[in-house]
Amino acid sequence: MKKTTSLLLAAMVAGSVLTTSAMAEAKKGQKYYLKKLKVCKKDGLKNGAVFATKHARKEWAAINDSGKLLDEWKTICPSGAKKISKMKEKDIKNLYDFVWKFASDGEVPSCG
Secondary structure: OHHHHHHHHHHHHHHHHHHHHHHHHHHHHHHHHHHHOHHHHHHOOOOHHHHHOOOOHHHHHHHHHOOOHHHHHHHHOHHHHHHHHOOOHHHHHHHHHHHHHOOOOOOOOOOO
8 A cells, every 4th residue: 555655646746747847848938939039020920929829739739740840930930930940959849849838729828
């Protein structure tokens, strides 16, 4: 019984750590958008929320799986195409986490 309880507690702690990590990545993606992709306002994107809501979560996942994520971002924000092309792998992952989390069928962000 004690082993089962310990395993359950360990699983709960691990799950909360992984969830926090995923939220942190989306937060980093939000910061990246605010810092590097403000230029998207020229394309009619008022803020990061509008950028993220261009697709639903399943659509963002399919675009990511097909390897067309950067191309889609460049289509949505042509003014930021240069900056998108120069993104580091970690920034791509973080921005993807952001757009997935705050997709049209996702959470509502409190960002600019």
